[in-house]
Amino acid sequence: MADDAVVARISVDREAAFAELFAEHRTRVFTLCRHLVRTRADAEDATQEVFLQLLRSLEKFRGESALSTFIHRIAVRVAIKQRMKSARQDDLRVEAPSAKSDPLEAREEERRLWSAMEQLTLEHRTVLALFAVDGLSHKEIAAVLGVPEGTVWSRLHLARKKLAALLRP
């Protein structure tokens, strides 16, 4: 749905427009939140909060950026907040996503990757998380983070280097 059409539709049929937005962006928002928080429950809470913030702020959307950029900026910010909340509640358990069908060795590798992600700085973790979301180009990632494209690439590079060093035996 085009951004202008969404904003126009909000005033006419808010619930239907929101339901369409939810269907269109839910997977990417959840994926992004999952990469930034510690557990799946936190990711679901963060996703709900993102769409609640979106519902409350759509009338204020001024079109200065693409709607998806706006949504992803909210998602990053809400996921960080959710992460802080779980840190304050002393819930430092990291729940690595896993599929029950994976062999033990593959699951162990995934657990190590997620544990290593936890040791990255917020900047590095965020840029890796954004690149791991389907459908986000480097230009959009730069817009979401509010930085030049060169900064995005250098942060990605540093994140990968750090992750590689952490995972080296």
Added chain:
Amino acid sequence: MSCEKFEIEIGMRQHGALDAAEEAALDAHLAGCESCRAFAAEAGGFETALKRRAEEEVKQVDWERLLRGVRALRTNYRLKLWLAPLFLLQVPLIFLIGMGQLPPREMLIVGPPATVGIYLAWVWLIHRPFREVMAVVQNNDDLLRGYLRELERRMTRAKVFIVLNTLVVIGGLAVGIVMGDWRDLFVAAFFAGWIALDLLWRLPRLRLMRAEVM
């Protein structure tokens, strides 16, 4: 030429951001640089691994439940907005107490909930989470640095409030003790509670959040 530039370009190529000339230059470098080839092999899979794992979890999400949750949260927020004015109505009661319009026994009963009510209304109307998120998101500058600056501003504000409230407490105590007026002691106690809130809860929470971002 340093390998750092080519290592960055390895990442750019994996995301389709190089033009033909840049790709050719990168290939020429990789042909002669073992460490960059090793880096390309090692670092290329992180985003793919993260994507794959998240895809598994996405399949398990109950989207209908999530959407119902969003609507429930919205209802909850609207309820708070309606209830907040009821708490604000407690403010005139505080002034009545201050002017001594109510007998002492009723003041003691009404005072504490009035104080709690004012604080809750302040939290809901002024410090609600929505403003906190939107303040950073609507500014199109660096999102993460913007968040860090916001945290620093809130810490400075909390410290200023501690200083100002301390002066009010000292003033209230002094006047209350000298004049023998219990109402000043009540005001001093109220602001002392505010200081305790900032010192024991708000500032430590902000420091923890700042440590996470830095």
